[in-house]
Amino acid sequence: MNMKKFLLMTVAVVMIMSSLLVNAKSIEDIVGKDPDINKVNEKLEELQKYTVEKFSDVKSDSWFLSSVSKLTALKGDR
Numbered sequence: 001m002n003m004k005k006f007l008l009m010t011v012a013v014v015m016i017m018s019s020l021l022v023n024a025k026s027i028e029d030i031v032g033k034d035p036d037i038n039k040v041n042e043k044l045e046e047l048q049k050y051t052v053e054k055f056s057d058v059k060s061d062s063w064f065l066s067s068v069s070k071l072t073a074l075k076g077d078r
Contacts, residue, residue, distance in 0.1 A: 025050065031073045040073045047073050 030046050031039050040047065047069040052060050058068055 027073060035073055037070075037074070040070050043073070044069060 027047075027050065030043050030050060044066065048060070048065050051058055051065065051069040051072050054072070055068065058065060062068075
């Protein structure tokens with residue numbers, strides 16, 4: 001592989017990765033700035049996806065996923 005192709009591939013990968021980061025949701029995007037438990041329960045599935053992405057030690061099949069997701073949404077991650 002010549003240097004020109006390598007640089008082109010590298011730039012393409014960096015552009016793709018940066019666009020993914022820009023589209024990443026924050027917890028406030030999901031439940032708002034001051035969520036209550038009803039809002040958290042309503043958005044639980046989306047919160048679980050967020051939690052699995054945010055915490056490397058929480059997996060989608062973890063028995064405690066719902067609890068950690070709710071705590072995270074209610075500002076328990078600070």
